[in-house]
Amino acid sequence: MRRLAFFVLPIAALGTSACVGTLVDVATAPVRVVSKGVDLATTSQSEADEKRGREIRRREEQLAKLERQYEKQLDECEKGKQRSCSNARDTYAEMQQILPTIPVEPEDD
Numbered sequence: 001m002r003r004l005a006f007f008v009l010p011i012a013a014l015g016t017s018a019c020v021g022t023l024v025d026v027a028t029a030p031v032r033v034v035s036k037g038v039d040l041a042t043t044s045q046s047e048a049d050e051k052r053g054r055e056i057r058r059r060e061e062q063l064a065k066l067e068r069q070y071e072k073q074l075d076e077c078e079k080g081k082q083r084s085c086s087n088a089r090d091t092y093a094e095m096q097q098i099l100p101t102i103p104v105e106p107e108d109d
Helices: 002-041 045-078 082-101
Strands: none
């Protein structure tokens, strides 16, 4: 009987340690899930900066496109095309709406 206990106890201990490991995994799973959800729901500062930079570049590109369009419309307006004059005024108004949303770069002294 003693020999049987000698072999059974170590095997039982191994089984118990596996159960404890599983219990720890089960117990910490909700914490890990919530933590992952918080990571996905929050934006890091660098991610927010990158997003802001992309948005500013998009507005700058839109402004550059409008400026090119405005110049062409002014040229046509000067040639006497009334519709181009009206379009130039509309384009200029659009440019004026975008300008305040683009930060001004500081001048180097």
